[in-house]
Amino acid sequence: MSSPEKSATPQLPTRVTLRRLLTLARPELPFIIAGTVFLLVSSVSTLVYPRAIGNLVDEALSTRSQEMLDGLALTMLAVFVVQGVAMALRAYYFNTAGERVVARLRKSLFGALLSQEVAFFDARRTGELTSRLASDTTVLQNTVTANISMALRYGVQALGGVALLFYTSARLTGVMLAIIPAVTMGAVFYGRRVRVISRQVQDALADSTNVAEEDLSGIRTVRSFAAERNELERYGAAVDRSFSLARERTRQSAIFMGAVSIAGYGGIAVVLWYGGRLVVQGQLSVGALTSFLIYTMLVAFSFSAMAELWADFMRASGAADRVFELMDREPAIASGGAQLPEVRGHVEFRDVRFAYPTRSDITVLQGLNLELRPGEVVAVVGPSGAGKSTLASLLSRFYDPQGGAVLLDGHPLTSLDPEWLRRNIGMVAQEPQLFSCSIADNIRYGRPDATDAQVEEAARAANAHAYIQRFPEGYGTQVGERGVQLSGGQKQRVAIARAVLKDPRLLILDEATSALDAESEHLVKDALERLMKGRTTLIIAHRLSTVANADRVLVLEGGHVIQSGTHSALMGQDGLYRRLVERQFVAA
Ligand SMILES: Nc1ncnc2c1ncn2[C@@H]1O[C@H](COP(=O)(O)OP(=O)(O)OP(=O)(O)O)[C@@H](O)[C@H]1O
Numbered sequence: 001m002s003s004p005e006k007s008a009t010p011q012l013p014t015r016v017t018l019r020r021l022l023t024l025a026r027p028e029l030p031f032i033i034a035g036t037v038f039l040l041v042s043s044v045s046t047l048v049y050p051r052a053i054g055n056l057v058d059e060a061l062s063t064r065s066q067e068m069l070d071g072l073a074l075t076m077l078a079v080f081v082v083q084g085v086a087m088a089l090r091a092y093y094f095n096t097a098g099e100r101v102v103a104r105l106r107k108s109l110f111g112a113l114l115s116q117e118v119a120f121f122d123a124r125r126t127g128e129l130t131s132r133l134a135s136d137t138t139v140l141q142n143t144v145t146a147n148i149s150m151a152l153r154y155g156v157q158a159l160g161g162v163a164l165l166f167y168t169s170a171r172l173t174g175v176m177l178a179i180i181p182a183v184t185m186g187a188v189f190y191g192r193r194v195r196v197i198s199r200q201v202q203d204a205l206a207d208s209t210n211v212a213e214e215d216l217s218g219i220r221t222v223r224s225f226a227a228e229r230n231e232l233e234r235y236g237a238a239v240d241r242s243f244s245l246a247r248e249r250t251r252q253s254a255i256f257m258g259a260v261s262i263a264g265y266g267g268i269a270v271v272l273w274y275g276g277r278l279v280v281q282g283q284l285s286v287g288a289l290t291s292f293l294i295y296t297m298l299v300a301f302s303f304s305a306m307a308e309l310w311a312d313f314m315r316a317s318g319a320a321d322r323v324f325e326l327m328d329r330e331p332a333i334a335s336g337g338a339q340l341p342e343v344r345g346h347v348e349f350r351d352v353r354f355a356y357p358t359r360s361d362i363t364v365l366q367g368l369n370l371e372l373r374p375g376e377v378v379a380v381v382g383p384s385g386a387g388k389s390t391l392a393s394l395l396s397r398f399y400d401p402q403g404g405a406v407l408l409d410g411h412p413l414t415s416l417d418p419e420w421l422r423r424n425i426g427m428v429a430q431e432p433q434l435f436s437c438s439i440a441d442n443i444r445y446g447r448p449d450a451t452d453a454q455v456e457e458a459a460r461a462a463n464a465h466a467y468i469q470r471f472p473e474g475y476g477t478q479v480g481e482r483g484v485q486l487s488g489g490q491k492q493r494v495a496i497a498r499a500v501l502k503d504p505r506l507l508i509l510d511e512a513t514s515a516l517d518a519e520s521e522h523l524v525k526d527a528l529e530r531l532m533k534g535r536t537t538l539i540i541a542h543r544l545s546t547v548a549n550a551d552r553v554l555v556l557e558g559g560h561v562i563q564s565g566t567h568s569a570l571m572g573q574d575g576l577y578r579r580l581v582e583r584q585f586v587a588a
Pocket residue numbers: 122356358359362364382383384385386387388389390391
């Protein structure tokens with residue numbers, strides 16, 4: 001969307017993003033202020049002790065005064081205690097604030113994701129979105145709170161340290177300042193290099209995770225093709241790519257660490273040499289040189305820590321860009337709109353033209369017209385890929401057509417509140433999705449306030465009560481990944497119970513393609529018949545049995561309705577319908 005502008009002015013988004021990152025931390029201001037106070041206390045105490053050591057050397061040691069030594073040791077102990085307590089409190093306040101910011105960020109990001117239209121999810125990998133939620137938000141966690149405070153701390157330490165260095169010896173400070181900025185610049189340069197490689201490592205890692213995710217979730221397919229070895233090789237290749245990049249990163253940082261160490265200690269040697277000369281010439285005391293050296297290390301450390309923090313900020317601004325981009329995205333099908341006081345259940349597709357946004361080259365529906373009268377049961381049949389499920393998606397307003405309109409009781413769906421619309425539509429899908437919770441909660445999914453008695457009543461109507469009761473934990477039985485696995489027919493009956501409880505005016509039945517056994521089929525069919533009574537029903541039919549009972553059958557092909565009529569009327573015509581029936585639909 002806005003990427004062309006982004007690449008034209010790369011600096012601007014970063015600054016905007018950083019500012020926005022800071023505003024995220026605003027609600028935590030009391031904690032951040034408390035943390036900053038303790039941070040300043042600990043920084044000041046850090047600045048005090050090199051001076052105390054200098055005094056110790058110059059006065060207590062050179063005068064050999066036991067009393068002074070005791071006093072100085074006690075003072076230092078007190079400083080260390082204050083420093084320790086302040087550090088602990090600072091960590092507590094900043095980390096708590098950081099955790100809160102991340103929790104809030106995750107919630108609002110997830111809310112933004114959930115509000116996106118279905119086409120948004122067609123175009124993205126689930127793994128990519130969950131990684132935004134999990135890792136990108138974690139990267140931001142420290143940046144908005146702890147890192148700001150650390151930057152402050154090192155800033156105070158560096159400035160305070162330099163001031164005290166000047167106070168101790170201006171000439172020596174000049175020597176030192178000639179060395180430290182060079183080392184720091186090296187650190188910044190290195191930070192950039194490593195960051196580039198780090199990003200490549202992350203990407204390569206994400207690739208290997210994708211391979212693993214695909215294999216583990218499709219383990220049955222992998223197993224049935226005995227493709228374990230191939231998959232292992234595919235995963236191995238992805239891991240190797242990230243490994244070789246990680247090795248390059250390690251090599252770079254090893255070289256850098258060595259270089260910084262030589263430069264840093266070399267610098268200290270120079271200061272020591274030059275300072276030593278000043279001491280020999282009587283221009284500097286031994287204690288002053290001692291505290292000077294410690295301040296130098298402190299300042300050097302503060303500078304390099306700030307360089308690292310800067311690298312962190314850059315990394316976070318990348319993560320923040322991605323998070324904010326998702327959070328700011330306006331869903332193409334936004335909530336809000338009219339709610340009808342009463343739904344009669346009249347549905348009309350008027351000249352509907354539609355292509356999936358991710359596959360705009362294929363027009364699935366080409367000026368399709370169809371009408372469902374209130375209470376009518378209409379079955380749609382057609383070859384595979386003809387667009388039957390697409391009709392259901394358009395009626396639920398998962399997508400908007402590019403041309404024409406879908407109307408409910410004469411109102412275009414685009415003028416109605418999508419949430420309200422979906423509350424009035426019951427869907428029994430081919431492969432109903434059950435969530436990892438109890439059967440009762442799964443049935444209650446569309447109406448969370450339903451009582452246990454209502455849940456049971458719905459289950460009875462859906463012919464599910466008998467099998468649910470046979471589980472030792474009855475309605476409390478956990479289903480889904482961690483619980484019992486239900487058979488296809490059992491899942492369908494849970495889905496029917498959901499729809500019964502929801503009591504919608506419109507019903508969409510996406511029939512299971514795979515045949516159920518006779519007993520199960522009978523139970524499902526019986527439950528469905530009860531459910532359809534008095535509701536406008538669109539059946540996406542794959543089998544003859546349901547179609548025979550429908551009020552009307554529509555035959556879909558090439559994006560149009562090519563035949564329409566009752567089962568027996570259509571059987572009387574020499575058309576696609578009869579050929580499909582002869583092949584029992586499913587073979588298509
Ligand atoms: N989410 C999607 N994104 C892109 N294209 C899609 C999507 N869903 C379906 N299609 C394409 O749209 C066309 C119609 O698909 P649809 O699922 O509506 O067919 P169908 O008649 O229900 O088929 P079946 O009987 O096999 O379920 C197909 O060409 C399919 O590849």
